[in-house]
Amino acid sequence: MALALAWGMPQHPRGRVASISDEKLQELRDRVDLVAVVQRRVQLKKSGRDLRGLCPFHGEKTPSFYVVPDKRIFHCFGCGKTGDAIKFVMELEGKSFPEAAEALALEAGIELSPQDPQEARRAARRAALGEVNEKASTFFERVLWEHPKGKVAREHLAKRGISVETAKAWRLGYAPNLWDALCKSLAQKKVEASLVEEAGLGIPRGKGPGKGTLYDRFRGRLTIPIRESGRIVAFGGRLLEGESEAKYLNSPETPLYHKGQVLFALDRAREAVRREGVALFTEGYFDAIGLHQAGITAAVATCGTAMTERHLELVSRAGAKELVFIFDGDAAGIRAATRASELAAAAGVTARVLVPPDGEDPDETVARTGTAGFRELLSAAQPALEFLLDRELLRVGKDASVEARVRTVEAVRGIVRAAPKGLARDLYIDKVAQKLGAPPDAVRMALEAPARAEQGSARPTTPLPQRPPMRAGAARMAAGTTRQRSAGGDADERPQGLARSPAPPETAGSRPQAPRPAARRLAQQIELRIVAQMLQGTELSLLVESSGAAARFTHAGLRELAERAFAQARAGSLDAAALVQSVEHDALRDKLGKVIEEIDASVRGVERDQAFLATARRTLESALRKHASVAGQEEIGQRNAAAAPRVAHGDGEGGQKTGA
Numbered sequence: 001m002a003l004a005l006a007w008g009m010p011q012h013p014r015g016r017v018a019s020i021s022d023e024k025l026q027e028l029r030d031r032v033d034l035v036a037v038v039q040r041r042v043q044l045k046k047s048g049r050d051l052r053g054l055c056p057f058h059g060e061k062t063p064s065f066y067v068v069p070d071k072r073i074f075h076c077f078g079c080g081k082t083g084d085a086i087k088f089v090m091e092l093e094g095k096s097f098p099e100a101a102e103a104l105a106l107e108a109g110i111e112l113s114p115q116d117p118q119e120a121r122r123a124a125r126r127a128a129l130g131e132v133n134e135k136a137s138t139f140f141e142r143v144l145w146e147h148p149k150g151k152v153a154r155e156h157l158a159k160r161g162i163s164v165e166t167a168k169a170w171r172l173g174y175a176p177n178l179w180d181a182l183c184k185s186l187a188q189k190k191v192e193a194s195l196v197e198e199a200g201l202g203i204p205r206g207k208g209p210g211k212g213t214l215y216d217r218f219r220g221r222l223t224i225p226i227r228e229s230g231r232i233v234a235f236g237g238r239l240l241e242g243e244s245e246a247k248y249l250n251s252p253e254t255p256l257y258h259k260g261q262v263l264f265a266l267d268r269a270r271e272a273v274r275r276e277g278v279a280l281f282t283e284g285y286f287d288a289i290g291l292h293q294a295g296i297t298a299a300v301a302t303c304g305t306a307m308t309e310r311h312l313e314l315v316s317r318a319g320a321k322e323l324v325f326i327f328d329g330d331a332a333g334i335r336a337a338t339r340a341s342e343l344a345a346a347a348g349v350t351a352r353v354l355v356p357p358d359g360e361d362p363d364e365t366v367a368r369t370g371t372a373g374f375r376e377l378l379s380a381a382q383p384a385l386e387f388l389l390d391r392e393l394l395r396v397g398k399d400a401s402v403e404a405r406v407r408t409v410e411a412v413r414g415i416v417r418a419a420p421k422g423l424a425r426d427l428y429i430d431k432v433a434q435k436l437g438a439p440p441d442a443v444r445m446a447l448e449a450p451a452r453a454e455q456g457s458a459r460p461t462t463p464l465p466q467r468p469p470m471r472a473g474a475a476r477m478a479a480g481t482t483r484q485r486s487a488g489g490d491a492d493e494r495p496q497g498l499a500r501s502p503a504p505p506e507t508a509g510s511r512p513q514a515p516r517p518a519a520r521r522l523a524q525q526i527e528l529r530i531v532a533q534m535l536q537g538t539e540l541s542l543l544v545e546s547s548g549a550a551a552r553f554t555h556a557g558l559r560e561l562a563e564r565a566f567a568q569a570r571a572g573s574l575d576a577a578a579l580v581q582s583v584e585h586d587a588l589r590d591k592l593g594k595v596i597e598e599i600d601a602s603v604r605g606v607e608r609d610q611a612f613l614a615t616a617r618r619t620l621e622s623a624l625r626k627h628a629s630v631a632g633q634e635e636i637g638q639r640n641a642a643a644a645p646r647v648a649h650g651d652g653e654g655g656q657k658t659g660a
């Protein structure tokens with residue numbers, strides 16, 4: 001019955017595919033070979049006129065999954081999944097209907113939407129870029145395994161404990177430390193130079209006799225192909241030889257690759273994620289590879305960027321009901337874990353945090369504990385909300401001032417309210433109360449009362465952790481409600497993720513205080529320039545980080561943005577455009593974009609060489625000095641204002657509530 005139902009019923013939402021005509025869809029269904037499509041993922045054996053295998057959608061030991069070639073459907077008698085080739089690809093690869101249709105059409109050589117020639121051209125271009133990446137990967141692999149220059153990489157892999165089988169399965173390779181080995185090889189294969197450049201593999205020389213010819217982006221680097229929908233969309237490169245400030249380098253954004261939208265290893269993790277209902281997020285390519293090698297196959301990694309809600313959406317669509325963030329215990333790792341936990345909380349996704357002991361990398365830990373031991377660590381991982389709560393509570397003790405304790409209650413409000421009502425929330429409240437030395441009922445009252453900002457008297461005293469803007473995808477994923485923070489008010493019970501904060505950036509995260517517009521505005525103008533300038537280059541970002549200026553930024557949004565830029569710069573993957581895009585406040589984003597445009601315009605056509613860097617450095621250093629002086633004035637002003645009695649009014653009531 002289910003079989004008959006599945007076939008012939010319009011079970012797929014047509015979604016965005018207005019451009020795929022019904023005739024084309026029918027042609028696709030007619031021409032796609034379901035058996036071949038399934039067989040690429042599932043081993044099938046003849047069973048009468050049908051084929052039978054182990055169901056990829058539920059764990060089983062005896063096969064109850066059938067492919068019925070006559071009817072062009074699959075059906076599982078164990079879990080009831082059933083449908084046609086498009087449905088199979090949708091379910092197995094977590095694709096939307098148009099994505100699945102497009103993928104199948106590509107294989108079958110059918111042009112799905114000839115009525116949009118522009119999109120057809122773009123698709124053809126993406127396919128061509130995928131082929132260039134494929135050729136490059138083959139080149140890198142040959143160097144790794146067959147060329148004397150690959151020795152350093154083979155040794156590195158052995159030292160890391162990556163087996164030859166693993167390295168080959170992941171198609172690791174080596175980009176030799178030469179200027180144009182790959183570009184020359186691709187040219188010999190008659191690959192268009194413009195494609196090599198667009199794929200991000202070649203960079204045009206700016207001057208000298210070979211001006212305009214390409215040199216290799218990846219040099220002296222172990223290459224890690226990043227795959228999506230069955231093709232290589234980009235590479236990560238780990239430095240092994242030669243000079244570079246970046247240990248890891250990634251392909252730039254291309255028409256084929258948007259790093260905020262791709263998860264490394266998801267193609268290999270998909271089955272385990274679906275089976276186990278859990279996705280493990282690691283920080284690096286080799287963390288993920290190491291875990292897979294040890295049999296922990298639900299591990300994925302972001303491609304050198306902070307986590308985005310699109311990443312959450314990808315694993316959620318793959319069947320993850322729960323996430324575990326496996327991040328280092330260093331400052332950058334803790335920041336990443338904090339951000340990821342906030343993102344998950346905002347999306348209403350259950351998440352836990354595992355920090356490997358003793359500063360180990362996850363692949364080191366699993367090598368030490370073995371697979372079973374690591375699974376024990378995983379199951380004992382701390383809930384993400386508790387992790388966030390502990391982070392906030394670390395800052396305050398029983399001896400803290402009333403004001404500090406009240407601030408803490410405000411700071412943890414969103415975290416506690418993201419916990420499900422009932423026991424879990426009660427336990428969090430107890431924990432806060434205990435840490436603050438306050439009666440639990442008083443803390444509960446303070447936490448469950450509307451934020452003081454909502455009472456119209458004052459803004460929240462402490463900036464709540466910044467939540468990245470949610471878009472529709474993650475919003476759909478959200479279960480229930482969660483906090484949304486803004487300087488204008490704490491909108492805890494609002495369905496999450498729908499609007500950007502309405503507050504103007506100047507006030508975001510500011511503490512109640514006597515207004516000091518002049519110094520503050522000047523400081524923030526300088527901060528804006530500093531951020532815009534440092535986004536021009538990794539070295540410039542690192543310069544700002546080492547100056548320590550960001551800690552004194554009066555603008556919370558810019559401070560947070562700078563910190564994320566530092567993390568990217570350290571990872572060698574500074575992505576200015578994505579960072580600007582991630583700014584929550586429209587006004588701030590626009591302003592920052594404008595300043596960056598100005599800077600870009602002023603250096604257009606200038607070669608980004610040492611002289612350019614030196615000039616940029618000097619400009620930046622002067623801005624940093626100016627900021628230090630202005631921020632100093634601003635801090636003195638704040639201290640004076642804090643000493644003035646009128647500023648304390650916002651804290652009085654809350655102070656009594658915590659029963660101090």
Ligand SMILES: [Zn+2]
Binds near residue numbers: 055056079081
């Ligand atoms: Zn099944």
